[in-house]
Amino acid sequence: MKKDIFIVDDEKYIIETFENILSMNGYNVTDVAFDGEEAIQKFKSMKERPDVTIMDHRMPIKNGIDAMRDILDIDPTAKVLFVSADISAMDQALKQGAMGFLLKPFKISDLLSFLKAT
Amino acid sequence: MNKKKLRAKEISEKKLSREELENVKKRLDYLLMNIPVMIFICEVGGNWACTFISKNILKQLGYSPKDFTENPDFWVSKIHPDDKDRVLSDISRIYENDYHVHEYRFLRKDGEYVWMHDESRLIRDHEGEPVEVVGYWINITDKKEDEKELHRYRTHLEAIVEERTADLHSANVLLKQRISEAMKAEEMLEQLTMELNDSNRALEKELSERKLAKEELKKKSEDAQEAMHRSETYFDFLAHDIVNLISPIMSYAEIISANEDVPEVSRKYAQTIVDQCQLTASFIYNLRKIAELEKLSAKETTVVNLRDVLSEVERSIRKGYPNKKFKISYDLPSKDPMEVNWGEHIPEIILAIFDNAARYAESDEIEIGVKIKSKAIDKKHCFWQLSITDHGKGMDDGQKESLMNPFEPGRRLVRGIAMSISFASIIIKHMGGKIKIEDRVSGDHKKGTRVILLLPKAVDSG
Numbered sequence: 071m072k073k074d075i076f077i078v079d080d081e082k083y084i085i086e087t088f089e090n091i092l093s094m095n096g097y098n099v100t101d102v103a104f105d106g107e108e109a110i111q112k113f114k115s116m117k118e119r120p121d122v123t124i125m126d127h128r129m130p131i132k133n134g135i136d137a138m139r140d141i142l143d144i145d146p147t148a149k150v151l152f153v154s155a156d157i158s159a160m161d162q163a164l165k166q167g168a169m170g171f172l173l174k175p176f177k178i179s180d181l182l183s184f185l186k187a188t
Numbered sequence: 189m190n191k192k193k194l195r196a197k198e199i200s201e202k203k204l205s206r207e208e209l210e211n212v213k214k215r216l217d218y219l220l221m222n223i224p225v226m227i228f229i230c231e232v233g234g235n236w237a238c239t240f241i242s243k244n245i246l247k248q249l250g251y252s253p254k255d256f257t258e259n260p261d262f263w264v265s266k267i268h269p270d271d272k273d274r275v276l277s278d279i280s281r282i283y284e285n286d287y288h289v290h291e292y293r294f295l296r297k298d299g300e301y302v303w304m305h306d307e308s309r310l311i312r313d314h315e316g317e318p319v320e321v322v323g324y325w326i327n328i329t330d331k332k333e334d335e336k337e338l339h340r341y342r343t344h345l346e347a348i349v350e351e352r353t354a355d356l357h358s359a360n361v362l363l364k365q366r367i368s369e370a371m372k373a374e375e376m377l378e379q380l381t382m383e384l385n386d387s388n389r390a391l392e393k394e395l396s397e398r399k400l401a402k403e404e405l406k407k408k409s410e411d412a413q414e415a416m417h418r419s420e421t422y423f424d425f426l427a428h429d430i431v432n433l434i435s436p437i438m439s440y441a442e443i444i445s446a447n448e449d450v451p452e453v454s455r456k457y458a459q460t461i462v463d464q465c466q467l468t469a470s471f472i473y474n475l476r477k478i479a480e481l482e483k484l485s486a487k488e489t490t491v492v493n494l495r496d497v498l499s500e501v502e503r504s505i506r507k508g509y510p511n512k513k514f515k516i517s518y519d520l521p522s523k524d525p526m527e528v529n530w531g532e533h534i535p536e537i538i539l540a541i542f543d544n545a546a547r548y549a550e551s552d553e554i555e556i557g558v559k560i561k562s563k564a565i566d567k568k569h570c571f572w573q574l575s576i577t578d579h580g581k582g583m584d585d586g587q588k589e590s591l592m593n594p595f596e597p598g599r600r601l602v603r604g605i606a607m608s609i610s611f612a613s614i615i616i617k618h619m620g621g622k623i624k625i626e627d628r629v630s631g632d633h634k635k636g637t638r639v640i641l642l643l644p645k646a647v648d649s650g
Contacts, residue, residue, distance in 0.1 A: 087436035091443070128428060155431035157473055161535075170507055174431050175438035175469050178446075187510035
């Protein structure tokens with residue numbers, strides 16, 4: 071069964087890259103959001119929760135850690151994988167409940183390993 | 189009136205005048221006996237022998253008038269020996285003015301000398317020849333004693349005055365000296381005040397200049413800080429965006445390199461792109477770390493316990509590589525706490541070493557050994573020695589050297605995306621520690637690596 075992935079990143083080309091990689095590797099990108107606030111609103115309104123949310127950190131309106139906190143408030147079982155260029159956010163993200171943290175640029179095999187493990 | 193009556197009258201009058209004379213004599217005798225003044229008459233020249241002296245001589249000096257009148261030398265013989273020559277010499281002056289006054293000591297009958305005031309007048313006859321001397325004598329001993337007392341008192345007063353004058357003189361001299369000193373001091377003070385004023389003015393000028401310079405410096409510092417802040421912000425955005433930009437490049441290159449339908453040479457080029465993207469990202473991340481690090485001194489950093497750090501790192505590495513099996517063993521001293529500064533970086537450094545072991549392991553089973561012991565070079569340099577051993581494919585000596593000195597000309601950054609060991613070495617050196625990489629099995633670099641960190645103990649830590 072294909073896993074559903076929700077992608078949150080403010081860069082369109084990054085989202086497209088994720089979409090390409092994930093579709094090639096049997097994952098289903100159910101939705102995308104371009105900032106933390108949009109991500110929360112979309113997550114809240116989803117009829118079916120994604121298996122994994124791929125989350126960037128540095129985004130307009132609301133950053134990734136704050137967005138993850140709200141998402142976990144909505145659904146404590148939600149799984150959030152951070153993929154970010156902000157190494158300084160790593161500790162905080164993991165402490166706040168992220169299932170993993172991948173630094174950009176990431177190896178596809180590392181991304182797939184994370185997703186496979188969920 | 190007839191003769192008989194006249195005669196009777198005459199006789200009666202004579203009788204009356206004799207009685208009156210007698211009465212006068214009695215009154216005179218009474219006076220002479222009771223007044224302190226003695227009257228005398230004496231001869232002119234020679235021993236000035238006394239021919240008459242009033243009866244009160246007895247009361248005043250204890251002698252009888254006969255003592256004087258019957259012995260011509262009596263007067264002279266009773267004059268005090270110290271006065272006698274002066275008295276006899278001076279008395280001849282009476283011939284000049286017919287008058288002479290002198291004072292001398294005279295022996296009283298009871299044996300005591302008394303001071304006598306002697307005032308004499310020379311009586312001459314019709315032809316002007318001296319006949320006799322008449323005069324009066326008065327005891328002035330009390331007056332002399334008073335004079336003597338007065339003299340003593342005066343002498344005493346003079347001595348006091350002299351003493352006081354001397355004191356006053358000394359005081360005056362001292363005062364003059366003090367005034368002179370005070371004036372000199374005042375001059376010096378004036379001079380000092382002038383110098384102080386000059387210095388003050390110079391200081392004020394200097395302060396003003398310094399203030400201006402300080403303000404200028406402050407402004408320049410603020411400008412520099414602002415520029416630095418801008419520069420840091422630009423660098424941060426630049427670094428973030430470059431990593432974001434190369435992220436899809438690396439992903440697509442990786443897809444191409446893994447696609448067996450793509451010609452071999454293209455796949456090889458794609459892999460090169462992947463490697464270069466990794467190196468670029470690694471370089472940028474580590475530059476950001478170093479930029480942050482250089483703003484800090486040890487005192488500004490957080491103290492962490494290595495035991496807690498290792499727990500955290502183990503949790504992170506297991507989470508980071510969920511498909512790999514970790515076998516991590518510890519040999520730690522029982523003594524707690526193993527505290528070090530730089531808590532913001534130590535976990536990343538250790539995580540980088542663990543990550544290195546995991547990333548370049550030749551199998552999915554990763555074996556890591558951690559050993560910590562206390563090491564003191566001297567009293568001021570105490571460290572925690574942390575040895576982390578892996579069983580990976582190891583590094584040759586060139587790689588080890590490159591890791592230790594990443595910025596040396598001719599060296600190249602080698603492997604690692606996040607906190608590479610190269611940059612860990614820079615950070616550890618910055619914090620006053622040391623890093624060393626050696627083969628796990630001495631002489632065989634292919635059997636794994638041992639990274640040894642010497643981390644300065646935090647102040648007051650055991």
